Amino acid sequence: MFSFSSIQDYHVFLTGNPNGCVTAVGHYLSVIEEKKHLNAFLEIFANDALQQASALDVQRATGKPLGKLHGVVIALKDNLSYKGHKVSASSRMLEGFISIYNATAVEKLLAEGAIIIGRTNCDEFAMGSSSENSAFGPVKNGLDETRVPGGSSGGSAVAVQMGMCMVSLGSDTGGSVRQPADLCGVVGLKPTYGRISRYGLIAYASSFDHIGVFANTVDDAALVLESISGPDEFDSTVSQKPVPNYLAQKEKGKKYRIAYFKETIDHSRLDKEISTQIKSFIDVLKADGHTVEPVDFDLIEYVVPTYYVLTTAEASSNLSRFDGVKYGYQSSVKTTDLTEWYKQTRSEGFGKEVKRRILLGTFVLSAGYYDAYFTKAQQIRHILVDKAKEVFSNYDAIISPTVPTTAFLLNEKAKKDPIEILLADIYTVFANLTGIPGISIPLFKHSNGLPFGLQVLTEHFNEEGLINLSREMTKLKQ
Amino acid sequence: MELTDEMIDDLAHLARLRFSGEERISVKKDLQKMISFVEKLQEIDTTGVKPLLHMSDTVNILREDEVQGSISREDALLNAPVKDEQFFMVPKVIKK
Numbered sequence: 001m002f003s004f005s006s007i008q009d010y011h012v013f014l015t016g017n018p019n020g021c022v023t024a025v026g027h028y029l030s031v032i033e034e035k036k037h038l039n040a041f042l043e044i045f046a047n048d049a050l051q052q053a054s055a056l057d058v059q060r061a062t063g064k065p066l067g068k069l070h071g072v073v074i075a076l077k078d079n080l081s082y083k084g085h086k087v088s089a090s091s092r093m094l095e096g097f098i099s100i101y102n103a104t105a106v107e108k109l110l111a112e113g114a115i116i117i118g119r120t121n122c123d124e125f126a127m128g129s130s131s132e133n134s135a136f137g138p139v140k141n142g143l144d145e146t147r148v149p150g151g152s153s154g155g156s157a158v159a160v161q162m163g164m165c166m167v168s169l170g171s172d173t174g175g176s177v178r179q180p181a182d183l184c185g186v187v188g189l190k191p192t193y194g195r196i197s198r199y200g201l202i203a204y205a206s207s208f209d210h211i212g213v214f215a216n217t218v219d220d221a222a223l224v225l226e227s228i229s230g231p232d233e234f235d236s237t238v239s240q241k242p243v244p245n246y247l248a249q250k251e252k253g254k255k256y257r258i259a260y261f262k263e264t265i266d267h268s269r270l271d272k273e274i275s276t277q278i279k280s281f282i283d284v285l286k287a288d289g290h291t292v293e294p295v296d297f298d299l300i301e302y303v304v305p306t307y308y309v310l311t312t313a314e315a316s317s318n319l320s321r322f323d324g325v326k327y328g329y330q331s332s333v334k335t336t337d338l339t340e341w342y343k344q345t346r347s348e349g350f351g352k353e354v355k356r357r358i359l360l361g362t363f364v365l366s367a368g369y370y371d372a373y374f375t376k377a378q379q380i381r382h383i384l385v386d387k388a389k390e391v392f393s394n395y396d397a398i399i400s401p402t403v404p405t406t407a408f409l410l411n412e413k414a415k416k417d418p419i420e421i422l423l424a425d426i427y428t429v430f431a432n433l434t435g436i437p438g439i440s441i442p443l444f445k446h447s448n449g450l451p452f453g454l455q456v457l458t459e460h461f462n463e464e465g466l467i468n469l470s471r472e473m474t475k476l477k478q
Numbered sequence: 479m480e481l482t483d484e485m486i487d488d489l490a491h492l493a494r495l496r497f498s499g500e501e502r503i504s505v506k507k508d509l510q511k512m513i514s515f516v517e518k519l520q521e522i523d524t525t526g527v528k529p530l531l532h533m534s535d536t537v538n539i540l541r542e543d544e545v546q547g548s549i550s551r552e553d554a555l556l557n558a559p560v561k562d563e564q565f566f567m568v569p570k571v572i573k574k
Contacts, residue, residue, distance in 0.1 A: 096557075097557050098556060098557060100549060100553040100554075100556060100557075101549070193533045193534065194533065194534045194536070207532075207533045233541065233547075234547070236536075236539060237533065237534050237536070238534075239534065239536065240536065240539065299522075301518065302518060302519060302521075302522060305515055305516040305518045305519050306519060308512070308515070308516055309516050309519065316493060320494070323494075324559060325558070325559075325566050325568055326554075326557070326558055326566055327557035327558060327559075328557070328559070329559070330559035330560065334569065335569060336569065336570065336571055336573060337571065338568065338569075338571040339494070341568070341569055341571070342494045343490075343491075343494050343495060343496040344496065346493075346494050346495055347495050347496045347497075350495075355495055355497075355505070356505065356508055356509065356512070358493050358495065359489055359490065359493055359495065359505065359509055360509060360512050360513070360516075361493075362489050362492050362493040363489055363509070363513065364516070366489065366492065372520070373516060373519070375529050376519050376520070376522075376524060377516075377519060378529030378530050378531065379524035379527040379528070379529050379530075380519060380522055380524060380527075381529075381530040382527050382528055382529060382530040383522075383524070383527060385530060417508070417511055418508050418511065418512060419511055419512065419515050422515075435533045435534075
């Protein structure tokens with residue numbers, strides 16, 4: 001019986017098992033089949049994964065040098081392009097679409113010997129916080145099937161949570177990796193804006209979109225991050241900075257200066273027990289020699305509205321490419337007016353939440369409202385970036401809850417007004433507004449039986465500090 | 479700010495979307511709520527603050543101008559809903 005604990009242990013297992021990769025893939029295919037009802041996967045690439053696995057087993061036998069992710073079984077969120085395979089952003093608009101190239105992150109995974117097992121369900125075009133907005137049905141939380149896994153990368157979170165793969169990739173525009181990681185009890189890492197190329201990631205809001213990683217451990221997430229980061233000719237916003245070895249543990253034993261925003265920990269929407277448990281963890285950190293201090297953040301109530309104005313504006317522009325001509329869904333309703341025909345196709349192809357966001361984005365960019373909403377939000381974004389710089393001039397990290405509550409019930413928020421569910425992102429959007437790296441680490445268990453995490457943020461391109469501190473915190477909690 | 483039916487129709491047109499009947503009523507209600515939600519931003523004094531336009535500090539990453547990165551016609555047409563051997567096709571839109 002195959003079991004997985006970490007990539008490092010798996011690589012030890014492979015040295016004594018000539019058919020180890022095939023064994024691993026076989027194991028995951030059967031778990032995926034067994035957990036099919038959770039709707040985490042939209043498609044399994046069974047044959048391709050088995051072929052990759054046996055080729056890797058052969059390669060290992062010849063003694064050739066192995067990739068960092070040799071034989072690691074990975075699931076991709078359904079908005080990452082994998083050449084020759086379908087990708088739909090969980091939308092009718094892209095049903096049946098086949099990628100004609102690899103996303104850079106996928107290319108790098110393959111180059112390091114990873115095995116791609118399938119594509120995972122998510123909110124349509126990554127717009128949502130519960131994975132209920134998928135055109136292909138909601139994803140269920142594996143720990144309690146009446147509850148959501150969070151979103152938008154819910155399928156990727158559940159895939160790791162339930163052992164359907166070793167690690168997975170998601171995307172994080174306002175918290176879509178960290179929030180489902182929190183609700184599912186796994187590690188969710190979003191690096192600095194520009195650390196990982198976005199080439200081949202289906203765009204939602206380009207200045208907010210990040211590729212992120214789900215894993216069981218901080219070290220596994222760090223290894224995947226290291227493998228997929230770095231310069232890329234196909235993304236002009238990606239950083240030219242060299243990628244460090246994130247597992248080097250250069251800061252081992254360091255005592256950190258940690259800030260927390262009072263307004264986050266004492267927020268009226270925050271579950272009382274989450275607040276209490278995080279406060280007692282702050283005492284644990286202090287007892288271990290770290291400095292943990294409160295910092296004022298009076299802009300907390302403005303982060304979600306700012307995020308919402310800017311992301312919907314970018315989405316309305318990005319999603320204008322879906323015209324039903326070059327690819328994607330096309331209406332069968334006949335018309336002789338091209339504009340009417342576009343409208344017909346787009347109205348049939350997009351789901352409700354996507355249309356709402358396109359419409360708000362169109363509004364904030366329209367003549368007469370542009371300065372009052374869009375420019376205003378860009379100005380506030382500037383203030384937030386300055387705020388982050390100010391905090392990091394005094395502190396190594398900021399900690400907070402990742403999400404105000406544990407996993408909520410399916411249909412609990414989706415049927416209510418569209419604002420309610422947005423507030424689930426109140427703690428996560430700051431990192432996307434400012435571009436700083438963030439992680440959710442599964443440190444806590446609520447008395448209701450559900451897990452929740454701690455969010456850690458560090459300054460731009462300090463993933464090393466983020467990873468090391470997260471590792472230290474995980475040890476302290478054990 | 480109060481949204482009117484005319485504004486909804488105008489925005490829908492700009493976004494190349496169409497809403498009618500029940501859907502139009504619910505979209506109007508939702509959009510009204512969403513606008514009220516983001517109106518909160520007006521409370522912040524941003525006098526003299528420059529809008530943030532770019533997320534990265536990188537400027538002008540240059541490379542040699544080489545011909546590369548193109549795809550074949552077959553690949554380009556692969557996902558087109560209606561096509562022939564050479565072209566994307568749309569319904570006939572020229573009126574006689």
